[in-house]
Amino acid sequence: DVKVTQSSRYLVKRTGEKVFLECVQDMDHENMFWYRQDPGLGLRLIYFSYDVKMKEKGDIPEGYSVSREKKERFSLILESASTNQTSMYLCASHTQGNNSPLHFGNGTRLTVT
């Protein structure tokens, strides 16, 4: 079974801090994604990556960056956390092809105070 592991379930950070959210998948998937989930707004794509060292902006990349140095690991970085980045963050991966379903981690609930 594919496993997508997010390093933290809950995280509390202060405004202005640099925040790292880590995601690791164990099935050699090429594609990895970061979403945020907010009530009433559904899932919104922040960044995605097709391969090591490659990254593409999603729908809401502002205030975020990503890093993919190894195929299995995809990190989301908040350079200077703000209160409007308080949210649930979901990492997902899948193999190439549009009929391949996404496999999600359990999410990181980030609170910025």
Added chain:
Amino acid sequence: GDSVTQMEGPVTLSEEAFLTINCTYTATGYPSLFWYVQYPGEGLQLLLKATKADDKGSNKGFEATYRKETTSFHLEKGSVQVSDSAVYFCALSGDTNAGKSTFGDGTTLTVKP
């Protein structure tokens, strides 16, 4: 661009009732269609999928048929259980958007005993 519209919630049903959650989509080409389920405190997981017109996806008593003529992928279950209480997301993965998925806003289902 691609879009997914699903029935607004929340939906509240009694145990053993019939469930329908409507989903319609707009996409170019021939997308694959998915239903994901999110149980409280967890990430999303694949419920079922269909990859071409007239395909029926099914799992755990849930079914959905890919209807190209009506651009729909409605989720149905004949007899819901309390354990089906969750948020349900309709999604598509198009053959022209390089592996990215487009999600509906989610429908919250509560089943009462």
